[in-house]
Amino acid sequence: MADDNTDATPDATKDAIEEVRELLFGADKRVADVRIDQIDARLAQLYAVLAQLDGRLARLDPLPAQIDAALAQLDAGLAKLDAALAQLDAGLAKLDAGLAQLDAGLARCDVKLAQFDAKLALMDGRFTRMHGEIAEFDSRLDRFDTRLGQGLAALSEEKRANDARFQKLGARQDQALAETRAAEAKLAASVARLEQGLAALNARAVEPRLESLETALSAEVAPRLTRVEKRVEEDKRERGLGAAIGYSLRNFSLYRRDR
Missing domain, CATH: 1.10.287 (Helix Hairpins)
Known part of the structure; x- marks a missing residue:
């Protein structure tokens, strides 16, 4: 196919362009050519990868239908799960009612425990005083024993x-x-x-x-x-x-x- 601007063939035009670039740019042209060759090689690799990806995508085409079937099964399972959750909610409601009754009982128990703690505090005070009196009595007994020993010795x-x-x-x-x-x-x-x-x-x-x-x-x-x-x-x-x-x-x- 002829070029739109000249009567030369594309190969002749390409060669002429290369000569002009060589004259104008020299070493830079050669470096650019090496870089272009590397880019072309990289593009060839990318095209090969794209071809592989196209093959994989072709193999993945049946997957949406399989996913739809799995989603349908999942929807059925979710429906069953919703029914089970509804039953669980009913059981939890009963459990909440039982827990409310238990909380009321625990509140009453807390009141009784508070009263019992108050009584225990009173008893602890009495026991403390009693221990003090017992300690004092023991001290008196020790003194009496000492005096008795002295009296017996006398x-x-x-x-x-x-x-x-x-x-x-x-x-x-x-x-x-x-x-x-x-x-x-x-x-x-x-x-x-x-x-x-x-x-x-x-x-x-x-x-x-x-x-x-x-x-x-x-x-x-x-x-x-x-x-x-x-x-x-x-x-x-x-x-x-x-x-x-x-x-x-x-x-x-x-x-x-x-x-």
């Missing part, structure tokens, strides 16, 4: 002192009894000698001397007998006091073991 010491005193009193009593028995023996011997003397002498002559002798003996022995009786009474009283102290110590010991 009583034990006093008991040991009283026992030693009782032993001394017993020894003194035994000594007094021995002296009394010796005096009685001496008196009996004197009476025996007097009786023997009376048997040998005249009763009328001896009677004044016998009376004076009896008076002298009574004056000598009676005070000693009185002292012995007083010692015996004191010993009885002191032994009674020791028994009372021993009873008290036993009671205190039992009380401490019970604690």
Whole structure:
């Protein structure tokens, strides 16, 4: 086919244009030619890719019908799902009513719990006071136990002192009894000698001397007998006091073991 402006053929025109470009641009032309060749190669690749895409699109043409069928099935499933959701909504409505009743019950329970918490707070206050009183009572018991231990130690010491005193009193009593028995023996011997003397002498002559002798003996022995009786009474009283102290110590010991 001839060119519109010249009578030359397209190939001749192309060659002429190339010569003119070579004359005008030189190296730039050659670089541009290389760039154009690269673009042409890239376009050829793109055309090949487009051809592949056209083949794939041809294979994808049945997909809309398949998608429509799937959408129809999906619509049917959605209809079933809507029915199920309607039933679920009805169940949820019943559940909401039950939850409302449960909320009302929980509200009443909260009121009762608040009342119970108030009562517990009062009880906690009472328990706190009671614990304080118990702690104070324990402190008092400890002090009482300490004082009781001190008192028991003092009583034990006093008991040991009283026992030693009782032993001394017993020894003194035994000594007094021995002296009394010796005096009685001496008196009996004197009476025996007097009786023997009376048997040998005249009763009328001896009677004044016998009376004076009896008076002298009574004056000598009676005070000693009185002292012995007083010692015996004191010993009885002191032994009674020791028994009372021993009873008290036993009671205190039992009380401490019970604690």
